[in-house]
Each structure stands twice: as C-alpha cells, then as structure tokens.
Amino acid sequence: MPYDVSVIIPTFNRAAYIATALDSVIGQTILSEGARIEAAIVDDGSTDDTAQVVAPYLERYADGHGPLRLTYTRLEKQGVVTARNTALARTNAPLVAFLDSDDYWAPAKLEKQIVILARDESVGVVHTSFLYVNQDGFITGQGGEGGERPDNPVVGRCLRPLLGEDLVIFSSVLIRREVINAAARAETHGLPFDPRWTNAQDYDLLLRAARLTGYAYLAQPLTFYRLHDAHGAMGNLPRAFGFHARVQMDFTRRWGKETGITEDEGRAQAREFLLGRARGQFWQRHLETARQLCALAEELGLTDERFAKLARQTARPLWLYRIKDTVDRLLGKGSRS
Numbered sequence: 001m002p003y004d005v006s007v008i009i010p011t012f013n014r015a016a017y018i019a020t021a022l023d024s025v026i027g028q029t030i031l032s033e034g035a036r037i038e039a040a041i042v043d044d045g046s047t048d049d050t051a052q053v054v055a056p057y058l059e060r061y062a063d064g065h066g067p068l069r070l071t072y073t074r075l076e077k078q079g080v081v082t083a084r085n086t087a088l089a090r091t092n093a094p095l096v097a098f099l100d101s102d103d104y105w106a107p108a109k110l111e112k113q114i115v116i117l118a119r120d121e122s123v124g125v126v127h128t129s130f131l132y133v134n135q136d137g138f139i140t141g142q143g144g145e146g147g148e149r150p151d152n153p154v155v156g157r158c159l160r161p162l163l164g165e166d167l168v169i170f171s172s173v174l175i176r177r178e179v180i181n182a183a184a185r186a187e188t189h190g191l192p193f194d195p196r197w198t199n200a201q202d203y204d205l206l207l208r209a210a211r212l213t214g215y216a217y218l219a220q221p222l223t224f225y226r227l228h229d230a231h232g233a234m235g236n237l238p239r240a241f242g243f244h245a246r247v248q249m250d251f252t253r254r255w256g257k258e259t260g261i262t263e264d265e266g267r268a269q270a271r272e273f274l275l276g277r278a279r280g281q282f283w284q285r286h287l288e289t290a291r292q293l294c295a296l297a298e299e300l301g302l303t304d305e306r307f308a309k310l311a312r313q314t315a316r317p318l319w320l321y322r323i324k325d326t327v328d329r330l331l332g333k334g335s336r337s
Contacts, residue, residue, distance in 0.1 A: 002277030003069070005030070005110060006091035006177070007039040010083035011101035015049040017226060020137065022070070025105035029111045031067045036071045037110075040087040041101070050101075081201050088180065088192050096177050098202070103171040108224035113174040116216045119249045124179040124213025125206070127154065128172040129224040135228035139212050159210040159259055163248060164269050168215075170202040172223035173207060183208040199245035207251045211259055222290045233244045236290040241277050245270035245300060271302040278310055285321055287314045 007025055010158050011018055020042075039061075043050055054072050061070035073086060076152035088096070095117065097110060113126040132140045132147035139154055140147075153161040160167070183205060184192045193201045252259075252266025294311040297303040 004035045004094040005037045005095045005097055006088040006093040007037055007097045007099055008084055009039060009041045009099050009101050010039060010044060010080050010087065011046065011050055012044040013046045013048045013050065014101040015053045017102040018050060019053055019100050020104045021099055026068060027107045032112065034084060037065045038091050038093055040091050042071045042083040042087045043074045044080060044083045045075060070104040074261055079198055081195050081198065084193050085191050094177050095174055096172050096180060097174045104224050106222040110174065112218055115230060122214045125209055126174045126216045126218065127168045128218040129170055130169045130220045131223045133224045134225050135222040144235045144258060147225060148221045154215050155203050155217045156214050158215050162210050163261065165273055166203040168206055169223055169225055171225060179209050179213050180289050182212055197243055197247060199240050200247045201233050203244060204247045237289055238296050238327045241293060242296050245274050267302060273298060274302060275306055280309055282314060285318060288319055290314045
C-alpha cells in the first residue's frame with residue numbers, strides 16, 4: 001500500500017529533542033483515519049545519543065506493516081542540504097512534510113493541511129502559523145505574540161512577498177512532491193535543495209516553489225518552533241542573514257526574466273532585508289552584530305547612506321546607549337537612536 005505523506009527529518013546532535021518530534025508524527029490524527037506516513041530520519045553524523053533515542057522507535061515502526069513506517073539513515077557529516085536531499089530520495093509519497101528534529105507538530109497539523117490541498121489543485125504548498133517554545137517545551141513570548149502570525153502574506157501566487165522576506169517556518173510546510181520535482185528539474189544541479197546554500201536552502205526551495213504554484217496558509221499555530229542554545233547557524237545572525245540576502249539576489253538573477261522581477265529589485269529586497277535586521281540589532285543594543293551586518297551589506301555591494309549612518313552609530317560605546325536608554329525609560333520615551 002503506498003504512503004500518503006513523507007516526513008523529512010534531518011537531524012544532528014538532537015538527542016534531547018528528537019523524541020518529541022517523532023512523538024508528534026506518531027500522534028498525527030490522519031494515522032487513525034486510514035492515511036499512511038513514511039518518516040525518514042537522516043542523521044548527519046551525530047556524536048551524541050541521537051541513534052540510541054531513535055532505536056526504540058525503529059523497533060516499533062521500521063517494518064512498515066502499520067500506517068507509519070520509520071527509517072533511519074546515518075551519514076558522515078555533510079550538512080543539512082545532503083541530509084534533506086537524501087531523505088527525499090528515499091521516500092516517494094505524493095505529499096511531503098518537513099520537520100526539523102528539534103521542532104514538533106500539533107496532532108491535527110497534517111490533517112488540516114491535506115484538506116486544503118484536496119480542495120484546491122492550484123495550491124502546491126500549505127504552511128501554518130507557529131509558536132516559539134524554549135528548550136524545555138514551554139511557549140515563550142519571543143517574536144511578538146509567541147511567534148504566531150495570523151496575517152502572513154505568503155498566500156496565493158506570493159513570489160513577491162516571499163522574496164521580501166522568508167515568512168514561512170519550514171517545519172510547518174506540506175508540499176506536493178510534484179512541485180519539488182519540477183523545481184529540481186529546472187535547476188542545473190537537478191536537486192530539491194541547492195548544495196550552495198548551507199543555510200537558507202529551505203528559503204531557496206520555497207522561492208523556487210512559489211515560481212511554480214500557489215501557497216495556502218493556516219493561521220492556526222500547528223507548528224512548534226524550538227529555540228535553544230544549540231541552534232547552529234541561526235545563532236550566527238550575520239551568517240544566516242547573509243545567506244538569506246544571497247538567495248534573494250541569486251533567485252532574481254536566475255529567474256527574474258521569467259517572473260518579471262528584475263535583478264535590481266532582488267538587490268533592493270536584499271538591501272532592505274539586511275537594513276531592517278541591522279536596525280533591529282542596533283535597537284536591541286547588539287552593536288557588534290549590527291556592525292557586522294553593515295559590513296556584510298558593503299561586502300555584497302548593497303550598502304548605502306543608511307548603512308553608513310548606522311555603522312557610525314554602532315561605533316559609539318555601548319555605555320553611552322545604556323545611559324540614554326535609562327534616561328529615556330525614566331522620561332517615558334522610546335529609544336530609537
């Protein structure tokens with residue numbers, strides 16, 4: 001009997017969290033309604049106890065006789081791009097969900113997404129709202145209302161808003177495999193995930209998918225995105241934001257003529273993205289990170305007078321801003337300088 005959904009789970013040193021991710025797959029309501037899930041874990045060379053944590057799940061679900069089949073592949077350390085591409089190559093269900101091994105889902109997540117895809121053939125990607133959780137699984141207040149985005153603009157033919165910023169949590173995505181395959185065939189590398197992007201490879205695929213199909217959005221927080229100390233590349237904000245900007249520019253360089261979005265517009269989007277992130281770091285008084293983002297803009301040929309002004313502001317001593325912020329708070333003023 002064929003599988004209905006493939007769940008792609010790359011992992012690296014997530015022994016503390018992967019059981020919660022797997023439990024959330026096992027708990028999907030579609031499994032009790034006759035649907036079948038194949039979940040492919042690809043371990044990118046973990047050095048912790050990830051394999052031992054996964055072992056009991058394999059004993060129960062590796063045979064594939066029930067509605068859930070679980071596989072585990074261990075690789076030498078090659079990066080998340082290879083892990084994701086490997087998992088996709090070893091699965092074949094017509095619908096594909098992505099789940100990072102430190103995130104997890106609400107029980108009805110896949111069921112509600114499948115309803116949308118079944119109802120509208122013009123939609124190839126469904127994503128959901130989300131909540132941030134900390135390393136202990138408690139919902140945090142970081143990111144506005146706990147991270148939830150009830151008004152996400154990435155809906156319909158949404159290439160332009162998505163090009164402005166990646167507003168899709170990748171662990172929330174359910175996508176038709178035919179869209180992934182079409183996106184891969186259109187590239188010289190022929191792969192779902194581009195080997196060039198050690199970070200932001202998910203954003204790159206989402207842009208390539210938006211070129212081909214429509215998006216739908218569930219405003220319910222059905223995905224739980226975990227923040228923790230071992231978050232890897234996202235802990236290095238200049239590196240992560242640099243990949244994001246490069247993907248923006250690269251996409252319009254390759255696909256701008258077809259999509260009607262010029263390379264100049266792609267560069268402008270990347271410039272505004274980096275400027276917004278640099279200003280955000282400055283307002284939070286993370287002066288070194290803001291300086292690094294200004295330097296990154298110059299490296300990418302995106303700098304302008306706004307970056308120059310911000311770079312001058314970040315060169316001032318932090319203690320001056322601490323004094324100013326304290327005075328502003330006492331006076332009831334906001335601090336944006």
